Amino acid sequence: MAKITYIQHDGTEHVIDVKTGLSVMEGAVKNNIPGIDADCGGACACATCHVYVKDEWLEKTGTRSAMEESMLDFAEGVEANSRLACQIKVTDALEGLVVTMPESQH
């Protein structure tokens, strides 16, 4: 279990306990948090679960896979700390993780 803070583009915060083994995307979707669409359900096929990972968490959340890199390259508003939330697996080490969302996923 890890406590994850999801911050919508308008600043609305949602603090959720997410089960280990789920992805950061699943934590948001299963709790009906707006702003992470995840159209493909985690298949890394759509780039609609784009989030920004707070800098201090970049190391712990790992690096982008080649497929993820390639999908993100075409998403809107991509920054150095952009990730696809479906590709970040939740572990105990992510307790306290903060992610923010872009203005739009489309």
Added chain:
Amino acid sequence: MSDVAAHVVIVGAGHAGGTAAAMLRQFGYAGAITLIGDEPIAPYQRPPLSKAWLKGEADADSLALKPIEFYAGANIDFRPNVSATAIDRAAKTVALSDGSSLAYDALILATGARAIALPVEGKDLGGILYLRTAAHAEALKATLGKGRKLAVVGGGYIGLEVAASGRALGAEVVVLEREARLLARVAAEPLSTFFQAYHEKHGVRFELGCSVTGFQGKDGRVTGVTLADGRTIACDAVVVGVGAHPNEELAKAAGLECARGVVVDLDARSVTDPNIFAIGDVAHRPMPVYDRMFRMESVPNALEQARQATCAITGRPRPPGECPWQWSDQYDLKLQIAGYAFDADEILIRGNPQTAKFAIFHLKGDLVQSVEAINAPPEFMMGKTLILSRKPVNKAKLADPSISMKEVAA
């Protein structure tokens, strides 16, 4: 409609219906929501049933769209094991299979589609399976395993995904297809050729241009598939994936205009009754980018229409027009398809199919109508953009993989 006294009834608790219920709450709708489903479980994702879930890489929890507690917590009255039997449009009520009746202010039909059955001798034998629901997938998973013989009838996406998962589980797989090539109705010829070769490399056998005339069995279980040429293909189980039919009977009986799907407008609203919406596999909807109406069977379509209907119900602006898309995973291949190849007059291949990283562009003049991308996300993502923008492309640049997709589209 934001009145707390309002009642939205959603018939069908699949991907579309479940998403519509959740979106209504996301969009601030404060009235009552009743979600009716004829399956015993809460809304779940169907795509993994032929892929990750079938291979044992995903569990029931991960299939669920939302945890079961979500529905009570969001004040959504989810009712499993119930179906709708009739709509009284004048009274604005819907009758349910448990004998009760619900009054609605808005009714969302999300009844989906059902697998088309093969009407041949022996069709009711045990071990002849379809793949629409979690229960179907459970039955299929129980029959697969090392050395088991699986016959797949229908070389479409469902059939090929099941074939790939079957091979991953060690089953012997033969795919029987009526047409001369795989994916004949839905993909370009080079993609059919590519998939066939890739599956053969992974040990799948194909019988193309063959017609299934019956099933043979012993003690009530299937033991073989009979073909029109007289041959029998021995098997322990059969999966039939030959298409789906929309569950539109409820809407038809209520006098809603249907055309292999409930005919709706850009808000997913029935063209016959403004209080009724139809979303997902059951809807026959306008697709402005192609200036035509059609019915789609895909998760992105289900989500988009859930968004359209719930935006209309909550008074939000209509979502911008989308480029339809879908995906398939087989072995280490990721297929992403953007658009549909309507009116295309040319096929352009970017990249080399031999490397399992390429894209097939369907062009109408110099406009992109559709892209089929294998392990090629840039082609897919930029293809979507080009389809929506209707911006002409330079074909010479598009055909040259050394020129980036960003430059091609610039």
